[in-house]
Amino acid sequence: MPVTAQSNVRAVGDVRAAIEALQGRFGERLSMAQAVRAQHGNTTTWHPNQPPDAVVFAETTEEVADIVRVCAGHDVPVIAFGTGTSLEGQVNAPFGGICVDMSRMNRVLQVNAEDLDCTVQAGVTRKQLNTELRASGLFFPIDPGADASIGGMTATRASGTNAVRYGTMKDAVLSLTAVMADGTIIRTARRAKKSSAGYDLTRLLVGSEGTLGIATEITLRLHGIPEAIAGGVCPFTTLEGACNAVIATIQSGIPVARIELLDEVQVRASNAYSRLSLAETPTLFVEFHGSEAGVAEQSQRFGEIAAEFGGGPFEWTQNAEERTALWQARHDAYWACRGLRPGLETFATDVCVPISRLAECILETKADIERLGMLAPIVGHVGDGNFHTSVLVDMSDPADIARVEEFMTRLVERAIAMDGTCTGEHGVGQGKMKYLDAELGAAVEVMRAIKRALDPKNIMNPGKIVRI
Amino acid sequence: MPVTAQSNVRAVGDVRAAIEALQGRFGERLSMAQAVRAQHGNTTTWHPNQPPDAVVFAETTEEVADIVRVCAGHDVPVIAFGTGTSLEGQVNAPFGGICVDMSRMNRVLQVNAEDLDCTVQAGVTRKQLNTELRASGLFFPIDPGADASIGGMTATRASGTNAVRYGTMKDAVLSLTAVMADGTIIRTARRAKKSSAGYDLTRLLVGSEGTLGIATEITLRLHGIPEAIAGGVCPFTTLEGACNAVIATIQSGIPVARIELLDEVQVRASNAYSRLSLAETPTLFVEFHGSEAGVAEQSQRFGEIAAEFGGGPFEWTQNAEERTALWQARHDAYWACRGLRPGLETFATDVCVPISRLAECILETKADIERLGMLAPIVGHVGDGNFHTSVLVDMSDPADIARVEEFMTRLVERAIAMDGTCTGEHGVGQGKMKYLDAELGAAVEVMRAIKRALDPKNIMNPGKIVRI
Missing domain, CATH: 3.30.70.2740 (Alpha-Beta Plaits)
Structure with a gap:
C-alpha cells in the first residue's frame, strides 16, 4: 500500500553539516550505520521504511536541546524515537534528518507516592515503570499493546485496555518537560493536581507526535493498586449481543476497569497464538477494580447484563495468574493476527x-x-x-x-x-x-497555524499530522 | 488595590466604525447604555470596573462570528461575557471594545443520555443544565460557587467541590464550537469519548479565557446520578488534624466525591450567613457517591481516618435536604465572608x-x-x-x-x-x-507564540493571561 504522497515542501537543510557538528558533540553515540538507520525509520505496520540520515542516542534533556539547536541551525529535520512501536509511520523520516533515540533516557526520576505521581525520563517503558513502582503500592494504568515508551505514549496520546476507567495519556500526564523547535527547554506545568494558569501546554504537547516539541521528562498520575481485582471471560452467541452488553454496562454506570471485545476470528487467532482454549465465538474480556465486596457486586451485575444479551456463562476469578495470562493474550492480539x-x-x-x-x-x-x-x-x-x-x-x-x-x-x-x-x-x-x-474541517487550519508558530522552520518531525 | 499596569500596547482600532456596523446588524440588541456597559466591565472582586464601549447580545454562533469579523475588520477588542462571576478581571475591557453577552445563547441543544453527554450553548448556566437534565438521571458535576455559565466555566477551566472525583472543565469538555479571531467557526473534536486526531484544540481553548477564541457551543460529559449519596460534617480540634485527615483520605484511595475544608473563621461566617449551628472549629464537609453499601463503607472508613487525626464525631446522612443545605452554605462561603x-x-x-x-x-x-x-x-x-x-x-x-x-x-x-x-x-x-x-518560566513565551499565531491583531480579550 503506497504511503500518502507527502506534499510538504521544505528546504532541505545541510544535513551533512549537522551530522559533523553532532559527531563532534556526541562521538560514538551518533550512528550512521545502515542497520541502525533502518531500524529507526520503521513502525510496526505496513508503512515503508524511511530512514533518518543519522541516529543520536541522547542521555539528558540538555543533550536533546543541543541536538535540536544544531538541527535548527542547519534546517534539518529532527525526529524523536522511543521503541518504534507506533502504527502510523510516526517515526519515519520522509525528509531524512536526525533521529533522537530516547532509549537511554530510561530513569524513573522521582516517585511521589504520597501525591500519587511520578516523574520519568521519556525512554522509560510502561512495563519498566510498573516494575519499579511495585513496592510503592501504586501503578500506572495506561497500556497500549506494545511495551511502548512513556515519551512515545505521550506523543501519540496513547491509551489501551484500562482507559475506560483510568483515561488516556491526556489524563495521565500532569506536566512535562519538552525541548521546543529552537532548543528552548520548557516545563509545561507544576505538579499541582489542577491548575488554571494559562494555556494548557501539557495537553497541547500530548498527542502532538513530536511535531511541536520533544517530551523528555514526564510527570504522570499514578493510582493505588486496587484492593481487589476480579475479571474473566464472557462468550456471546452473537456479535450484536456482545456489543449491546457493553453499551448497557457502560450506561448502567458500572465502573468497569476493562471491557474488551474479541470477535470469533480474533478468539481463534488468540487461541492459536496464546494457547488459550476459548469457545470461538464473540467474547468479552472484563475486569473490575475495587474492594472485595465491590468487585463481587460489579461482577454479578455485569453477569446479569450479559445474560440479557445472550452472553454467559460469565466466569470470573480473582486469581492473578489466570488474569495475567488472559491480558497478555489480549495485548498480543496484533501478533496473534499476524500468525493467522x-x-x-x-x-x-x-x-x-x-x-x-x-x-x-x-x-x-x-x-x-x-x-x-x-x-x-x-x-x-x-x-x-x-x-x-x-x-x-x-x-x-x-x-x-x-x-x-x-x-x-x-x-x-x-x-x-x-x-x-x-x-x-x-x-x-x-x-x-x-x-x-473530513473529520475536523476548519480546525485543521488552526492546527497548521500552531505548527507554523511553534516550528517555523518545519524541522520537528515534518510530514506528520498536518502539512504546512 | 491597583490593577497591574497593562503593558499591552495595541493599535486602538476604530471602535466607532465597528459599533456603527454592528448597530446596522443587531439594532436594539446592541447597547451603549452606561449601566449596561458598567455591568459588563466588572467581576466579582476588587478589580476596578473597565467597561466596554458597547455590548451586543448574541443569539447564535453565526452572530458571534459576525461580531468578531466586524471587530477584526476595525482592529477592535472583543470580549465574551457569561454571568460576570469570574474573579480575576477576566471580562474587564482595559482597552474598551465590544462585549459579546452570551446570556441569550441559553439552550440545551442535545442530551445524548445513552452516550452520557450533552451539547449546550455557552450561556447555559450550570444550575439550569442540571435542572434540565433531571429527568434523564444524569448530572453535570462541575460546580464553582457561582451559578456560572458553561461558556465562562470553559473559558476559565473552572472546577469546584466535585473536582476531586469528577475532574475539572478540562475533563468535562468533550468538544466545543468556537469562533476564532478572524471569525472562522471551528469544531475542535467529534463526540467520540477519546481521540488521537491531531492537536488537542479542545483543551487548548479550555482555560484560554476568550483570548484565542470564543466558545459558543460546548459538548460536555455527564455522569449518572449516583444510586446513593452520603455526606456530612466532621469537626476537628486543630487545622493541622483536618489537613492531615484529608491527605490520608486521598492517599488511602477512598473515592471521596467532595472533601472541603472550612477553618474556624469560615465556619463562624457561614453559621451567621447560612444559619447553620456548627461548632466553630476547623471542619470538613464530605460526601460519598456510590451504591448503598459503597457509601456506607466509605463513610465508615473516613470516620476512622478522621478519628486518628483528632476529628469527629463524623455524622453522616443520606437525607437530601440536609445535604443540600450544607452544600448551599459551602457555595455561599464567599458571600458569608463578605458578611463578616x-x-x-x-x-x-x-x-x-x-x-x-x-x-x-x-x-x-x-x-x-x-x-x-x-x-x-x-x-x-x-x-x-x-x-x-x-x-x-x-x-x-x-x-x-x-x-x-x-x-x-x-x-x-x-x-x-x-x-x-x-x-x-x-x-x-x-x-x-x-x-x-515565576510559575512557568520559558513556557510563557510558548503561550505568547500561540496567542500571536491565533490572534495576530490581539483583539480577543486583550490584556489577559499574557502580554504580547
Whole structure:
C-alpha cells in the first residue's frame, strides 16, 4: 500500500553539516550505520521504511536541546524515537534528518507516592515503570499493546485496555518537560493536581507526535493498586449481543476497569497464538477494580447484563495468574493476527465512535469484511467506543491492496458519519493525515497555524499530522 | 488595590466604525447604555470596573462570528461575557471594545443520555443544565460557587467541590464550537469519548479565557446520578488534624466525591450567613457517591481516618435536604465572608499544591494571616490541594492594601516553591498575570507564540493571561 504522497515542501537543510557538528558533540553515540538507520525509520505496520540520515542516542534533556539547536541551525529535520512501536509511520523520516533515540533516557526520576505521581525520563517503558513502582503500592494504568515508551505514549496520546476507567495519556500526564523547535527547554506545568494558569501546554504537547516539541521528562498520575481485582471471560452467541452488553454496562454506570471485545476470528487467532482454549465465538474480556465486596457486586451485575444479551456463562476469578495470562493474550492480539496467515502484512484500523453507535458501527464493519472476503479480526476497547480491525494484506497483490483501501476509507467515513474519529489512540502520523479534513474541517487550519508558530522552520518531525 | 499596569500596547482600532456596523446588524440588541456597559466591565472582586464601549447580545454562533469579523475588520477588542462571576478581571475591557453577552445563547441543544453527554450553548448556566437534565438521571458535576455559565466555566477551566472525583472543565469538555479571531467557526473534536486526531484544540481553548477564541457551543460529559449519596460534617480540634485527615483520605484511595475544608473563621461566617449551628472549629464537609453499601463503607472508613487525626464525631446522612443545605452554605462561603465585616472588599486567593504539601501550605498561610492581623477565612477543595483565603480589605486604607499585597505575594511564592500553582481554578485574567513567569518560566513565551499565531491583531480579550 503506497504511503500518502507527502506534499510538504521544505528546504532541505545541510544535513551533512549537522551530522559533523553532532559527531563532534556526541562521538560514538551518533550512528550512521545502515542497520541502525533502518531500524529507526520503521513502525510496526505496513508503512515503508524511511530512514533518518543519522541516529543520536541522547542521555539528558540538555543533550536533546543541543541536538535540536544544531538541527535548527542547519534546517534539518529532527525526529524523536522511543521503541518504534507506533502504527502510523510516526517515526519515519520522509525528509531524512536526525533521529533522537530516547532509549537511554530510561530513569524513573522521582516517585511521589504520597501525591500519587511520578516523574520519568521519556525512554522509560510502561512495563519498566510498573516494575519499579511495585513496592510503592501504586501503578500506572495506561497500556497500549506494545511495551511502548512513556515519551512515545505521550506523543501519540496513547491509551489501551484500562482507559475506560483510568483515561488516556491526556489524563495521565500532569506536566512535562519538552525541548521546543529552537532548543528552548520548557516545563509545561507544576505538579499541582489542577491548575488554571494559562494555556494548557501539557495537553497541547500530548498527542502532538513530536511535531511541536520533544517530551523528555514526564510527570504522570499514578493510582493505588486496587484492593481487589476480579475479571474473566464472557462468550456471546452473537456479535450484536456482545456489543449491546457493553453499551448497557457502560450506561448502567458500572465502573468497569476493562471491557474488551474479541470477535470469533480474533478468539481463534488468540487461541492459536496464546494457547488459550476459548469457545470461538464473540467474547468479552472484563475486569473490575475495587474492594472485595465491590468487585463481587460489579461482577454479578455485569453477569446479569450479559445474560440479557445472550452472553454467559460469565466466569470470573480473582486469581492473578489466570488474569495475567488472559491480558497478555489480549495485548498480543496484533501478533496473534499476524500468525493467522504468515507472510501477510497487517494493517490496524482505529476508529472510535460514541458508545450508542458502537454496535451499528461494528456490525456494518463486520458485514463489509465478509462482503469483501477479507481476513480481519476485530478487537476493541469497546467501553470507550474504540475498536480495531487487524486487516491482513498481501502486499504483492494490487487487487488485495485496493480492496483494503476501499474497506479502510469506508470504515473511517462510517465512523465520522457517526460523530466519531479516524483514530482513537494510534495517532495521525503519516497514515491518517488524509482523513483529518473530513473529520475536523476548519480546525485543521488552526492546527497548521500552531505548527507554523511553534516550528517555523518545519524541522520537528515534518510530514506528520498536518502539512504546512 | 491597583490593577497591574497593562503593558499591552495595541493599535486602538476604530471602535466607532465597528459599533456603527454592528448597530446596522443587531439594532436594539446592541447597547451603549452606561449601566449596561458598567455591568459588563466588572467581576466579582476588587478589580476596578473597565467597561466596554458597547455590548451586543448574541443569539447564535453565526452572530458571534459576525461580531468578531466586524471587530477584526476595525482592529477592535472583543470580549465574551457569561454571568460576570469570574474573579480575576477576566471580562474587564482595559482597552474598551465590544462585549459579546452570551446570556441569550441559553439552550440545551442535545442530551445524548445513552452516550452520557450533552451539547449546550455557552450561556447555559450550570444550575439550569442540571435542572434540565433531571429527568434523564444524569448530572453535570462541575460546580464553582457561582451559578456560572458553561461558556465562562470553559473559558476559565473552572472546577469546584466535585473536582476531586469528577475532574475539572478540562475533563468535562468533550468538544466545543468556537469562533476564532478572524471569525472562522471551528469544531475542535467529534463526540467520540477519546481521540488521537491531531492537536488537542479542545483543551487548548479550555482555560484560554476568550483570548484565542470564543466558545459558543460546548459538548460536555455527564455522569449518572449516583444510586446513593452520603455526606456530612466532621469537626476537628486543630487545622493541622483536618489537613492531615484529608491527605490520608486521598492517599488511602477512598473515592471521596467532595472533601472541603472550612477553618474556624469560615465556619463562624457561614453559621451567621447560612444559619447553620456548627461548632466553630476547623471542619470538613464530605460526601460519598456510590451504591448503598459503597457509601456506607466509605463513610465508615473516613470516620476512622478522621478519628486518628483528632476529628469527629463524623455524622453522616443520606437525607437530601440536609445535604443540600450544607452544600448551599459551602457555595455561599464567599458571600458569608463578605458578611463578616460589611463595607470591606473581598479578595479570593486560589493556590493549589501537591497534596503532600497541603497541611504545610495551609498552616504557614494561617500563621501569616495571624501575624498580619488580617480577617481572612480559609476554605478549600482540599482533596485536590486547592484552597482559598477570602481576604477582607479596606480599599480606603493604603496600609491595609499593602499588607494584603504582601500576604498574597508570599502565598503565591509559597505555593510555587511547593511545586504548586498561583491559580487552581479561578484563572489568570488580569490579576494573576504577574505570577506566570515565576510559575512557568520559558513556557510563557510558548503561550505568547500561540496567542500571536491565533490572534495576530490581539483583539480577543486583550490584556489577559499574557502580554504580547
